[in-house]
Amino acid sequence: MKNKHIPSLLSTILVSMPLLAACDVGRELARSAMDIVRNPQTDVGKQVLGSSSYKRSKLKNLEFTCVKEQFPSLPQEADQLYRYALYHDFKNRWLPKPGVLDRYLPYYRIAAANGHWQANLTLQEILLKSKDINIETRERRGEGIYWNEKLMKILPASAHYWWSLYIDVGYGPKHGADDSLIYLRKAADLGNAKAQSEVAELLMKIQDDSSHTFRLGLTNKMRTCAANQDRPDGMAGRMMAATFDNAKDYGTAVNFYHQAIKAGETSSAYVLSRVFTFNDPQSDFSNWGVGEDQERSRRYYQINNFLSKSGHLKPELNVHDLDEIVPLPPAKLPSWDGKIAIQRFVEGPAPAKPSDELVRRLAQQAGLDPNTGLPK
Structure with a gap:
């Protein structure tokens, strides 16, 4: 995913790690970390960007402790909306027809707003990547960020991973080219398997013979953790x-x-x-x-x-x-x-359409318009 700026990658990660340990990741943290990297006139900047011995002495900042992301149970009523939307979404993915996906976005939104983290993740994927919905780019950006802020309260590791994606594609406030790495590493430390795998891949792309053995051991540790998750x-x-x-x-x-x-x-x-x-x-x-x-x-x-x-x-x-x-x-x-479970779902009968009363009630308790799934 993130294969740009590899020559400066180790410097970026080394600088960001102490900051990540000191406080929560946020916009201020991202700015602070990247200011150091971009400004070689600071003492820390001179050391990191100009001294290989300093770099080796700071490799311990890259150390990794395996944490596995914990996924809470899905709320049952919201799951009815999600499964209904997902089934029809799946049926439309092979040869997408214009306008079909738009009909199911309200169900995804209302489920996500009621704590259904899988609906939230699916919805963010659609907003970021799908060409089959009638939403302008600017609106997609704002909505994606809105749902990721909701996800932060349920799955902070996954949310940090999504912040790294959004920064990569230019969503939200302006960031530097390497800021997404700060969020990616934090996502890995919090337990997101995909982030752990991607950080490991990036570490092995660094062109630095002196740290190869250390990075190889760290990479294997991250990949092992990512592979042995409940959702690997x-x-x-x-x-x-x-x-x-x-x-x-x-x-x-x-x-x-x-x-x-x-x-x-x-x-x-x-x-x-x-x-x-x-x-x-x-x-x-x-x-x-x-x-x-x-x-x-x-x-x-x-x-x-x-x-x-x-x-x-x-x-x-x-x-x-x-x-x-x-x-x-x-x-x-x-x-x-x-058959595997997802195959039974795809090849089986369509889930019952959620009742209008259920949709209205779930939308109302989340402050959403039941017709669009968007905030009133």
């Missing part, structure tokens, strides 16, 4: 699987591939479908020692097949129910109907 990051899981594959620690590699699949990572499902069936003696997986299991292989392959055909369901595409379908050995395989 697929790229982090796949990268750690590849790391242990190269080290010939195949059992650990299997665990990470399995975690990556939970995040909807397609190639990991394909790999495990082959790991558990190796009739071909020339197979790359014949020496993994996991034991041949045709049924496990078949289940991973079916999951891979659905994921590979369902990219239009991202970013909601996931296999959070993977352990209920194909738990890792030595656990026995439970019975299975051949």
Whole structure:
């Protein structure tokens, strides 16, 4: 995501870390941190930007402690609105028709305003990326920021990640080019898996031989944390699987591939479908020692097949129910109907349309117009 300004990246992160530890991230913090980076005349600026020995001595500022994001239960009434909107949103994503998505935005908005964090996240994705809604860019910006302020009260780690995205695309007040990194690192420290994975990726892109070993260890720590979350990051899981594959620690590699699949990572499902069936003696997986299991292989392959055909369901595409379908050995395989949860939802009947009374009541208690889902 953030691949610009890599040469100055280490300096930026080193300066921002002590500030992040000292107080909450906010506009004042972002300005303070970036003023130091941009002004080499300050003592700190001279040291960070001009001294590799100072840089090495401050690597400890990059240290990372694994925190996992905690997702609260979704409010049941608001979930009725969300599931109704999401179902029709999914149906429209393959070949979007103009105006269709606009009809479901009020449901997303009212659900989000009533504490439904998943509706909030989906809505922010739509406002930032969808070309199929009739909202001007300026209005999108203001609305996206509005919902992220709401998200801060429920999922601060995810909200900080979204602040980093908004700064990247120029939403909100003006910021410097590297300000988003401050929010990204804070999101990682608070437990956001995607932020942890992206910070790890950025750290390994820094061109600095003297800190390579340290950064590699830190990167693996961040990726491991991101991959082992309740809602893991697929790229982090796949990268750690590849790391242990190269080290010939195949059992650990299997665990990470399995975690990556939970995040909807397609190639990991394909790999495990082959790991558990190796009739071909020339197979790359014949020496993994996991034991041949045709049924496990078949289940991973079916999951891979659905994921590979369902990219239009991202970013909601996931296999959070993977352990209920194909738990890792030595656990026995439970019975299975051949579908993952999100597949059942997409291929099943449409959820009942929420009643007008429910929509009005939820909108009213959040101070929204029930027809638009926007503040009155």
